[in-house]
Amino acid sequence: MQSLYTNGFENIYDEMYKTFINYNDEFKFYSKIIKQYKKENVLEIGCGSGNLAKLFINSPISYIGLDLSNDMVQLSQNKNPTGNFTQGNIEGFKLEKRVDSILITGRTSSYLLTNSTVNNALNSIHKNLNSQGILCFDFIDASRFFSIIKNGKHIQHKAKVQSELYFRDSYMTPNKQLDNFMFDWDSHYYKKNHSKNITITRDTSTVRAFTKDEWKLFLELNNFELLEFIDRKSYAFDTYVVIAKKK
Ligand SMILES: C[S@@+](CC[C@H](N)C(=O)[O-])C[C@H]1O[C@@H](n2cnc3c(N)ncnc32)[C@H](O)[C@@H]1O
The missing domain is CATH 2.20.25 (N-terminal domain of TfIIb)
Incomplete structure (x- = not known):
């Protein structure tokens, strides 16, 4: 676990990342995709300190945030008292109700260090998505x-x-x-x-970091149909955004 995500450092993370990442742009970009695929609700995995959450909560798209760090979940909840946040691990989480779409932003995929972690994560994501559900995430292009x-x-x-x-x-x-x-x-x-x-x-x-070919294979092996890779420059990294559909 990264030290900056817990033990009070989450507040520093929050302040600093607000200056690195333009969350309004992030919201415009990801909410457009969710609308384009006619999805009504979203789970954000690795919701961090709830900056994207805030914008979704004030939109017609219904939102749940999940993070491994309890401190991040607490901070998100304090900043967004009407929001729905829960502690959980991308590997093996279980929602009460399946969702239409799942987002993983801010290069959180970089923490999927082994192939078995990637497969476990995709397996849990698959189980928690409605039929035809959409998975959208970014990764650093190796x-x-x-x-x-x-x-x-x-x-x-x-x-x-x-x-x-x-x-x-x-x-x-x-x-x-x-x-x-x-x-x-x-x-x-x-x-x-x-x-x-x-x-x-x-x-x-x-x-x-990942290559596009690695993700093509991981998605195929875990019963997702790859819909699109979007080349998206973001702070400090060359990033692709992936859109995939549950088969
Ligand atoms: C780089 S931050 C991105 C946060 C947020 N998406 C943003 O853009 O500000 C990565 C987040 O993923 C969370 N995280 C790391 N590993 C995780 C896991 N296995 N399951 C769920 N969340 C995880 C961390 O606690 C952290 O809040």
Whole structure:
């Protein structure tokens, strides 16, 4: 589990990600897909701190948010008291009622580290979708991303939160010792006070990028029909969005 998703750090995540990701654009993009396929309700897996949730809750599309981190679920619920949030794992969750569509955004797919995790996740998603239900998720495109980070890549993000200046220095490098297209992502979160850097936390994780062909196969093996890959630039990463239908 990423340290930034629990133990109070979820509040920093929340403030910083609001400045990295334009959630209004995210909402426009994903709600258009849900409407296009005439779906009335959505489950978001890895709902994080509830920023996309807020926009869905105020829309005609009915929304449920699910996250592995209890702290994220609590934060989402506090920010959206009328929202429906639940703690659960993408592998093996069970909703009371099936849904028409499932979303996984913000490159949460990067935490599906092994092939068995991907298959378990797709299996639970399949079971919780109505017939003809839609799955829509994004992933970091290994083909483009690895050529950029091949020799290590430093990326800095800045966020101004209530007149405090926060930074995240990320260093990404391929991890060639592991199976799959994995990379090590070291992040140093700090704020500046009178030009002194004050460390908030360090987060070291190993995460995964995928190729389109891998997803074609995973979807086929787990009884989904691939409908579309959408090439979508997003902050820091080359990303594809996948739309698939439950067979
Ligand atoms: C990068 S954040 C994205 C959050 C949100 N979608 C956004 O765009 O702000 C990834 C989220 O996925 C959650 N997560 C990680 N592994 C998970 C799992 N196995 N099941 C459910 N949620 C998971 C984390 O707790 C975190 O909130």
